[in-house]
Amino acid sequence: MIKKGLIFSIDKMADWAQTHAQVPTVDLIGDRFRIYFSTRDSFNRSLTSYIEVSADNPKDILYVHDKPILDFGKLGCFDDCGVMPSYIMNVGNKKYMYYCGWNTSTTVRYRNCIGLAQSEDGGETFSRMFDGPIMDRTKDEPHLVVTPCLLFEDGMFKMWYCGGTEWKMINGVAEPQYLLKYAESHDGIDWIRPNRVVIPYKHENEAIGRPSVIHDGGIYKMWYCYRDIAEYRTKKTNSYKIGYAESADNITWVRKDEEAGLTLSEEGWDSEMQAYPYVVVYKGKKHLFYNGNGFGKGGFGYAIIE
Template identity: 50%
Template sequence: MKWVKKGLIFTPDDRFEWNRKGYASVPTVYKITEDRLRIYYTARDGDNRTNISFIEVDAEVPEKILYVHNDSVLKHGKMGMYDDCGAMVSHVIKVENEVWMYYIGWNVRNTISYHNSIGLAISKDGGITFEKFSEGPLFDRNYREPYFSAAPFVLKENGIWKMWYLSNTSWVEYNGKSEPFYHIKYAESDNGIDWKREGKVAIDYKDENECGIVRSCVMKDGETYKMWYAHRNLQDYRENKSNSYRIGYAESSNGIDWIRMDEKVGIDVSERGWDNEMIEYPFVYDHNGKRYMFYNGNTFGKSGFGYAILESTK
């Protein structure tokens, strides 16, 4: 594959309390019409809590911004709930006359840095505002997965809801900080709410240095499932360019058993600019015969997000 970068299209500002620290992390595409896309993203407020908002762009020319929303779309949970420290968008889909948002709920901890859970929020006004489906999360730790779950991507196929999600497998102490290890697992559901989790690993660590695999995006081309995701190493990944996030790629014949093909992904950091240190959190979609990828660059989305177009599949 070969992706051609088209550049940065949205840089966050700090006009409101809900986005005081900026960031436009985890760009998530939702098609409104054939000509218009809504891109949800995650900002941070003055207390470093995450908040979800969106912009709308021309589907053919995504750098043409048509609308910038001026508020967050989902309230934080009450004190003590799984999302009382913030909500981060992960995937948005249309379900009959509603818009469903699968999102990451955040808690700050004292023994480790944070805890995540997977939540669901539902919009009845076309995706402008959302209300939580429940006070508790869809996914939290259980006897098979004792740490945390996050970052779901959902595909509905032949009546089966399929989810690929981040699963935390351990915490380690590194340079005075608690750092999580996480890879990608697979789950199924009949209704998008009650999920069967059997601990099936979809994308595993490639070696002992890799510690973060996150934000899968899955498409099906013919009989082949294709996945894009972000991956990084443990050592100094915030400062060391060679260990920071890169985008990876894998293929599967059944959506469950995957073969990593990171060397074929066809996109890497730039020599200079907003994405010269890391690239991460890809979202891939097709429009009018073209394949697009939205992604974040430096500092996990603080520099904003841009996009690329697939030029060649070879």
């Protein structure tokens, strides 16, 4: 792994973009990477915008979009407090954006579901396909679903996503615990959800999120982030790290976190945390985009996977 450094961060750029450039979500358009990200307003609500960078040198920023591409959902809907991108997919002449909807709760801090928006102008603007989520809590998955990654293979949409298993009280605060699961769809909208775990916990207080999957040389390769559910905001030993797993058949996955190859920097933007990976292949090179300190408050950067 060769670290290339910080690409972009936000510091009071606009009323709707006060802090954070979180969950980088990349679409390759010609010789550019369009990087969608989640930012936060003064009320700590997430909105989505994007920048464009040179695909040959992603630290060369070519364009910064000056407005959100999708507004909050309607009052009372699953995304009325936040809209966070997770995956962009070309479907016919449209682009689908699978996103994470946020709304606040009472007994726990928030609820997450997966929504779907579409673009008919090449990804510059998006509109909701539905006011409700395409994946929500169910009788088998009662806590949360969030941060999907997709591939289209063998006539099927394949999704890897983060599914909640429990909220635990840690030092008087309700903390979510989640791992990675798998679902399939014929149309990318209605999903068959066998409640199948693909990346289980290594220990009872782990949380695993934001998968990024590619099919490379006959092997499914997945990057994700994992952390402890206690003191992960204040202790870097407990904070998010980038993990890695492989599978030959997309059924049995083997965790190989030691092969992820990304370590904390001595100082700077990713010296305390590394989270929310997104892998894109360009000219034969695997580009790993990720967040650093503060869940994206320090911005996002990239590395090259060797």
